Amino acid sequence: MLKRAIALVIVAGLLVTCSEARAAAVTLAWTNPSANTDGSALTNLADIIVTYGPCSTDNTYIDGARGALGEFVVMTSAAGAAMTQVETIPGKGDTCFVAVAQNAIEQLSAQSAVAVWKVPLPTLGQPVQLSNVVHLNFRKVKS
Amino acid sequence: MSKLVPPKDIGVPVPSPAPAAGVHLIAYYGPKGFTPSYTPVSPNGRIDAGDASTLTEKTVNGLAYYDDPIGSELPAGLAGGDYDFVFTLMDANGNEGNFSPAFAVTVDTAVPPTLGQPISLA
Numbered sequence: 001m002l003k004r005a006i007a008l009v010i011v012a013g014l015l016v017t018c019s020e021a022r023a024a025a026v027t028l029a030w031t032n033p034s035a036n037t038d039g040s041a042l043t044n045l046a047d048i049i050v051t052y053g054p055c056s057t058d059n060t061y062i063d064g065a066r067g068a069l070g071e072f073v074v075m076t077s078a079a080g081a082a083m084t085q086v087e088t089i090p091g092k093g094d095t096c097f098v099a100v101a102q103n104a105i106e107q108l109s110a111q112s113a114v115a116v117w118k119v120p121l122p123t124l125g126q127p128v129q130l131s132n133v134v135h136l137n138f139r140k141v142k143s
Numbered sequence: 144m145s146k147l148v149p150p151k152d153i154g155v156p157v158p159s160p161a162p163a164a165g166v167h168l169i170a171y172y173g174p175k176g177f178t179p180s181y182t183p184v185s186p187n188g189r190i191d192a193g194d195a196s197t198l199t200e201k202t203v204n205g206l207a208y209y210d211d212p213i214g215s216e217l218p219a220g221l222a223g224g225d226y227d228f229v230f231t232l233m234d235a236n237g238n239e240g241n242f243s244p245a246f247a248v249t250v251d252t253a254v255p256p257t258l259g260q261p262i263s264l265a
Contacts (some may be wrong), residue, residue: 024238067181091238092181121232121240125156130201
């Protein structure tokens with residue numbers, strides 16, 4: 001409860017983007033927060049915690065029911081710095097990433113916006129049953 | 144001794160362009176209405192149907208489908224009931240695409256009762 005209450009003090013404005021470098025290796029890019037939510041300078045940034053996992057069907061959140069989640073931590077104290085990180089992920093379907101910043105006393109920011117890595121494989125269409133297929137043939141009819 | 148009729152083959156649309164050799168067709172199944180997961184937990188399951196480029200293709204109404212003989216791929220002892228199947232493609236690196244829409248299959252493992260000793264009526 002204490003952590004949640006204090007979390008509001010840290011800037012929430014992480015922006016995470018990602019791009020495909022090669023199969024299942026994803027480059028994440030973001031800008032570290034530079035200020036607390038009360039407007040004061042962020043002077044004790046400790047790390048960025050990135051969580052990823054299967055996207056929901058509308059790619060707006062991580063859906064843990066569809067597969068395992070992963071997490072990694074990037075140690076950084078450079079408030080406001082532009083950051084990139086290459087991570088190898090399982091590459092099972094579209095993968096969503098969110099990040100939070102943590103300061104030296106373990107206070108967490110709000111979550112970043114969701115960044116989506118699109119798997120480079122097509123999504124298959126509606127399956128059908130192959131047996132019992134009925135073919136309709138139309139005879140030409142004189143009008 | 145009894146005879147069970149396996150589920151009929153499922154046709155999975157061949158994407159355009161067709162994937163390169165080495166890309167496998169993967170089937171996931173679970174009770175009807177299940178939420179598919181890349182790490183299925185029993186009673187859900189996963190079947191690697193093999194290299195998609197080697198699967199038989201059938202054309203229905205002008206559309207090409209991979210012919211997945213699901214009846215021969217299901218594990219022995221699978222309980223009867225209604226199942227949903229979804230499909231993905233998996234490349235050589237292990238990456239998998241998103242799940243296809245679901246297709247419902249009824250696995251019927253119930254057999255009619257065994258008849259008793261016949262006798263001569265004449």
